[in-house]
Amino acid sequence: MIFIASDHAGLNIKRVATKYCKEHNIEFKDLGVHVSDSVDYPDMAETLCQEMLKDIDNSIGILICGSGIGMSIAANRHRAIRAALCFDPYTAAVARKHNNANVLCLGERVIGVGVAEAVIEVFLNEAFEGDRHTIRVEKLTNIKD
Numbered sequence: 001m002i003f004i005a006s007d008h009a010g011l012n013i014k015r016v017a018t019k020y021c022k023e024h025n026i027e028f029k030d031l032g033v034h035v036s037d038s039v040d041y042p043d044m045a046e047t048l049c050q051e052m053l054k055d056i057d058n059s060i061g062i063l064i065c066g067s068g069i070g071m072s073i074a075a076n077r078h079r080a081i082r083a084a085l086c087f088d089p090y091t092a093a094v095a096r097k098h099n100n101a102n103v104l105c106l107g108e109r110v111i112g113v114g115v116a117e118a119v120i121e122v123f124l125n126e127a128f129e130g131d132r133h134t135i136r137v138e139k140l141t142n143i144k145d
Contacts, residue, residue: 005031005048007041010064013108013116041065045074061103066109089122096126
């Protein structure tokens with residue numbers, strides 16, 4: 001399941017993400033927002049992460065805010081979440097293949113709609129390579145406060 005959420009500053013790219021999923025027959029859940037009224041990005045990140053944690057092994061998330069930074073910080077507060085702020089198809093591919101990222105963070109004020117669509121496509125279609133990267137990802141999961 002793909003979960004998608006944004007704050008008010010990421011609403012346009014959230015629409016791109018939901019449109020992409022519809023066009024490619026990908027099951028998704030739009031967690032909001034649906035209007036441009038101001039909302040706090042940590043709240044939207046928390047909503048998405050809580051949905052993903054119900055079935056973390058079968059979930060991917062997409063979070064969008066103005067810069068993508070706030071969503072990334074908020075999502076990564078959860079041990080099982082590996083949120084990656086991506087700016088282009090290369091960073092999206094590496095996030096999935098090497099870091100097993102399960103949440104894509106995008107900044108609507110940073111990248112355009114066309115680039116966002118390309119990043120979403122790569123993120124949703126790449127797979128974790130495993131091998132030497134598995135140990136590194138496990139170390140991320142085991143980091144203690």
